[in-house]
Amino acid sequence: DGGITQSPKYLFRKEGQNVTLSCEQNLNHDAMYWYRQDPGQGLRLIYYSQIVNDFQKGDIAEGYSVSREKKESFPLTVTSAQKNPTAFYLCASSITGASNQPQHFGDGTRLSIL
Amino acid sequence: AQKVTQAQTEISVVEKEDVTLDCVYETRDTTYYLFWYKQPPSGELVFLIRRNSFDEQNEISGRYSWNFQKSTSSFNFTITASQVVDSAVYFCALSEANSNSGYALNFGKGTSLLVTP
Numbered sequence: 699d700g701g702i703t704q705s706p707k708y709l710f711r712k713e714g715q716n717v718t719l720s721c722e723q724n725l726n727h728d729a730m731y732w733y734r735q736d737p738g739q740g741l742r743l744i745y746y747s748q749i750v751n752d753f754q755k756g757d758i759a760e761g762y763s764v765s766r767e768k769k770e771s772f773p774l775t776v777t778s779a780q781k782n783p784t785a786f787y788l789c790a791s792s793i794t795g796a797s798n799q800p801q802h803f804g805d806g807t808r809l810s811i812l
Numbered sequence: 813a814q815k816v817t818q819a820q821t822e823i824s825v826v827e828k829e830d831v832t833l834d835c836v837y838e839t840r841d842t843t844y845y846l847f848w849y850k851q852p853p854s855g856e857l858v859f860l861i862r863r864n865s866f867d868e869q870n871e872i873s874g875r876y877s878w879n880f881q882k883s884t885s886s887f888n889f890t891i892t893a894s895q896v897v898d899s900a901v902y903f904c905a906l907s908e909a910n911s912n913s914g915y916a917l918n919f920g921k922g923t924s925l926l927v928t929p
Contacts, residue, residue, distance in 0.1 A: 798845050805855055
């Protein structure tokens, strides 16, 4: 089945540690996105990529980093500089980065601090 | 500034009741797109509908209907004869053609709908 796979489903981070969240899609979509969701809040954009080897900061990029070396993969690293990383992280993709394209989401990764 | 406002934080209804989820948006673009997503307890966001700024026709899909009114900048979502499986958080989102954020979605804070038997 085509879709977006996020792993792991749950992740725990120790103080000072970097952790990487995986996002893989087999939809052949050009654009990919990372959002953060806090309780009672909407989704906020962390990073987005409209094409391979290119990505842009979103509204809350500080303390995060990404790469887009392959079309199907868009991993997110939560660095130790992110002081409040506990949240639900959602990866999405769309056929292109055009504004009319619906985004399709993965199941999410829940990150907590140990 | 919040571009999408969902004023209803939580709604609780009894099965078979009709329920309307409100969405008010703000944009200066003449070309934009509005979306509704459903987030069940499993966490994944499920795309429900897209509406473009040039098409104010209302849409019905089974028990779901959407009322888009540019005059009031609203895009409301009605579930008719609600069912327990409709329990979820529903998000309204806006995408602007001239956005600085690469057409990423601007989400409202969501409305949590609980349908009880």
